[in-house]
Amino acid sequence: MTNTEWTATDIPDQSGRTAVITGANTGLGFETAAALAQRGAHVVLAVRNLDKGKDAADRIAARAPGAAVTLQRLDLSSLDSVRTAAAELRATHERIDLLINNAGVMWTPKSTTADGFELQLGTNHLGHFALTGLLLDHILPVPGSRIVTVSSGAHRFGASIHFDDLQSERRYSRTGAYGQSKLANLLFAYELQRRLAGKSTTLSVAAHPGGSNTELARNTSPLVQTLFDRLLVPLMTQDAAHGALPSLRAATDPQVTGGQYYGPDGIGEMRGHPKVVKSNAKSHDQAVQRRLWTVSEELTGVVYPV
Template identity: 55%
Template sequence: MSTKWTAADIPDQTGRVAVVTGANSGLGLVTARELARAGAEVVLACRDPKRGADAAAAVRAVAPAGKITPQRLDLASLVSVREFAELIGKEYDGLDLLVNNAGVMALPRRETVDGFEAQFGTNHLGHFALTGRLFEMLAARPNSRVVTVSSGLHRMGRIDFDDLQGAHGYRKWGAYGQSKLANLLFAFELDRRSDSVRSYAAHPGYAATNLQSTSAKASGRTLDRLVMTVGNALFAQPQDMGALPSLYAATYPDLPGASFVGPKGLFEQRGHPGVVHAAKPAYDQDVARRLWEVSEELTDVRFPVPSSTS
């Protein structure tokens, strides 16, 4: 596997249909753009329709022959997830790729419309429900893939089954770490359960995107904004590089299922993508099974796949 893999190495994606969440900006926009440039038909799943339309125009500017469709999706609403999946089911007879990219980071405690802590509800439960509702469309296509975007900060997370929603002693970074660890547990468990869809995880390293600025703005603290601004300027890699692990996981030929892809440079913070190792808790199959079962109960979404075994 090349240590210098770039978007120019993406195989021809003509005939493939991809959904990318959070595709209106940052890593999601780059991911959608490069998939479209390689020939894929791309659905830009975005919470804000106006920003989705602007993103679609930006993608068309570099992939004028591509079919780019913005659609509204709010991962913080299970109703929106269901409506989006129903729309995709009416428009397409199958789906080749789902990139679970959207996310929120280090927010003050707030709840989704369904009463979930916002980071766990959006980053994990929203994508869990979306994947489950689109799973049969993915299974209908050969060589289909799901890529779930985690973070190196999964290493600071733990799954607190006694307080998944952070109702007691909420810590915004701890909640973020839990949601990103949940992304990995879900991605690996999905691959264990499915014999028709390959599941992967990816992380961007430290990439300069609006995720940091949004987080800092939400905190209301000048120091947070300053730290994020300086960090992005001095240490972060460009978002085009940060999107490469997702693109690698989405398109690299014969990539083993349950691979975790990230930058191969110093501390996995920057550099070209390759297979990396997650923290040990991400591979705990007992925790993964329990999280899967809890997620089914919370979202009322069940995958047409068997339970995994040890």
């Protein structure tokens, strides 16, 4: 097997492992959960809508008869929901082998979370930051445990962490806010790995799906959606099952090391087989990583033990 040929068939046996996947009722999260369930993992679908989650669980069971699939209600745009979900997960699962921070919103109209955060930053970064911190004591003691945070190629496109206007109150751009949230995902993943190094066998790894044809772009205008469907989908995107492969490799490949970033190997990292890819220089700025970490702890009230 070469580096460019990794597929879902290369996922090692996951029997006895518990995997919590956010946003697992559709798209990338669903395909990630289904693939892990097919390899024997007990998958927990952490979803906002339990009816959609039940439908996803039924579809996974149809693919993998006998699979262990449970549901957990989680709304990442509410810290109360994150805290409740974390408490319930801690009560029902003695160990968490994999936490895959997959859920996200993209290009939303200007709006805020229940806690007053800009919706994309609050959901994509702050919600996952809080959830991870609250579950960490059930992850760190588990040999070979991993935390996979899903970012995007959008972190490259002029995105910065605007500490002077973090919640986009003075100026809002759908694409800019999305890029900031995806850059934040990477800054978090890298800073977490640095804090874990030498203290735990838990790995923090990042991934991005490339151009995947999912429901994530549902907030685009009708004109943009039409152009996307007619021009970009055939040329630059892949289905959700292929888009999930970077996350799956980051979560399961024994050769993965902490702090790596996985994405497709094709042109522009839009499609293809998963491999280690590079993120931009801003994502590796340790001063920004530390500052965002401190701000995230202050905003969420979740202080990490590392």
